[in-house]
Amino acid sequence: MLSIANDNTFLEETLGGIVQVDDFTRNLLKIHKIIQKEGQAQPIISCIARSDYMLDRYMLDDKRESTRVRQVEVNAIASGMSAHSFNASRMHQFLLSKYRVDLQEGTSIPENGSVKMIAQGIIDAFDTYGKPDSYVLMITEDISSNFTDQFGVELQVHLIRPDVRLVRQSFCGLPDKLKLGPNKELLLDNAKELAVVYFRYGYDPSNYFFEQSWDTRLLIERSRAIKCPSINFHLSGAKKFQQVLNNSSKLEKYLDARNAFRLAKTFAKFWSIEENTPAGEEGFKVGLSSAKKLVLKPQREGGGHNIFGNDVKPFLEGLSHSEERSQYILMEYINSPKEKNWLLLKDDGKYSDTTRLDLSEKLVSELGIYGSVVANGSDIISNRASGYLVRSKKYGTNEGGVASGFAGISSLLLLDESVEDKEFSIYFD
Ligand code: ADP
Ligand code: MG
DSSP: OHHHHHOHHHHHHHHHHHHTTOHHHHHHHHHHHHHHHHOOSOOEEEEEEEEEEEEEEEEOTTSOEEEEEEEEEEEOSOOOOHHHHHHHHHHHHHHHHHTTOOOOTTEEOOOOOHHHHHHHHHHHHHHHHTOTTOEEEEEEOSSOTTHHHHHHHHHHHHHHOTTSEEEEEEGGGOTTTEEEOTTSOEEETTTEEEEEEEESSOOSGGGOOSTTHHHHHHHHHHSSSEEETOHHHHHHTOTHHHHHTOSHHHHTTTSOHHHHHHHHTTOOOEEEOOTTSHHHHHHHHHHHHOOSOEEEEOSOOSSSOOEEGGGHHHHHHHOSSGGGGGGOEEEEOOOOOEEEEEEEEEOOSSOTTSEEEEEEEEEEEEEEEEEEEEEETTEEEEEEEEEEEEEEEETTOOOOOTTTTSEEEEOOOEEOTTSOGGGGTEEOO
C-alpha cells in the first residue's frame, strides 16, 4: 500500500480514467496534485488500514471441496470496529471462562490486539512529529453511531500514553476552527498545534456536504500535521488498484517474486469494464453474460454501493453514458461456506429497543486484519499488523456492515491443522 501511495505516476494513471465521470475521485486527485505541485509540507505519511478477507469454496482436482482465502478489499481510511472487535473477543474469552467451557484440544481464541495496535499507530505518528505539547485530532461525523468505537480508540491512546492529548471534532465543525500557522503548522482554535489528523470520516462523497468541506480537506493536506491517511494513502485504497494489480507479475513492480506470488494467491478475479480497451470490452461482456456470479463495484467505501449477482446485467445495460463504465470494477463473487452461529439483533418489532438472539443455520463471515504504517517516503518508521475483526452475516445478505445493521461481530477460533473443519459446523451445502 505504501508503494502504491508513493507512486504518483501510477496513482494518476490508474485513477485518470475515473475522474472524468466521478466527482469524488476527481476532487481527491485534485488535492493530491496540488500537494505534489506545491511540495509536501510534511514528508511523513501514515495510514491505518484494514484488509478484509472471506473464505471461498472451490473444487480440488479430486473433486473434493475445500476453502481458500480471498481478499475482499483494503480499507485505507476510517477502518473501524477495532474497539468493538477487541471487546467482543474479551467477552467471548470471559464467557468461556465463566461457564468453564474448555476449548477442544488443538483450538484457541487468539488475543485480539486490534484497538491497541490502532492506538499505537496514532502514537507512532504523534512521536514522529516530535512535539510533546501538540495534539491529535480525530475527525468524525457530526452525529455518530460510531461514537463508541471511536471513543474506544481515544481511550486506548490515553491508557497507553496519558501524555498524548486527543481531540474529537466533527468535520463540518472544523472550517471555523482550523488555520495554518507561519510554518504551516495546523492550528485548532488558534492555539492547539495538531501533530496528527486521524480521519474517521471523509471517505464518502456525502461527507463533503457543507460548503467549505473540500477547502478544509485541502487545508489539512497542505499543513505540517501528519495525516492518517495522507491523501496519497487515501487514494491507494481505491478498489481500482485491486483490479489493476490483480496478478503476481503486476505486483512484482513493488514486491519480490516470492511475496508477489504469496499475496496474489489471496486475490479473486477482477475485470475492468472500461470502454474502448480490449480488456474492458471483454470485462463488459463477462458482466452482461452474467453466467458467473459477480459483484460490480464503484470507487466507494463504507457499504451500500455495490451491485450483486443478477442485478449486474440490468445495471450495465442501464448505464446511460458508456464513459461511466470506467469508474467500476467487476469482481468474481466469493462463495463462502456457511456456518451455524448466533446473531444478537436489535428487535425490529414493537419493542425496538430490545434485542433478540437469533440462531442461524446459515451465516457467512468476513475477517479483517488491521495494520498501521508511518513512513518518510519509502523509509518505514513504524509498520505494525495486529488484531482482527470478524463480521458474520446471514447467508444471502449482500452487504456486510455492522453499523448498517447487516452483520454482527464475532471472534476467531483457530484450529490446528490436525483438527478437522467439519467438527466445527462449517459446512458446504
Ligand atoms: P465497502 O467499501 O462498501 O465495504 P466491500 O468491497 O467491502 O465494499 O463490499 C461490501 C460487502 O459486500 C463486503 O463486506 C462483503 O460482505 C460483500 N462483498 C464484497 N465483495 C464481494 C465478493 N466479491 N463476493 C462476495 N461478497 C462480497
Ligand atoms: Mg468493506
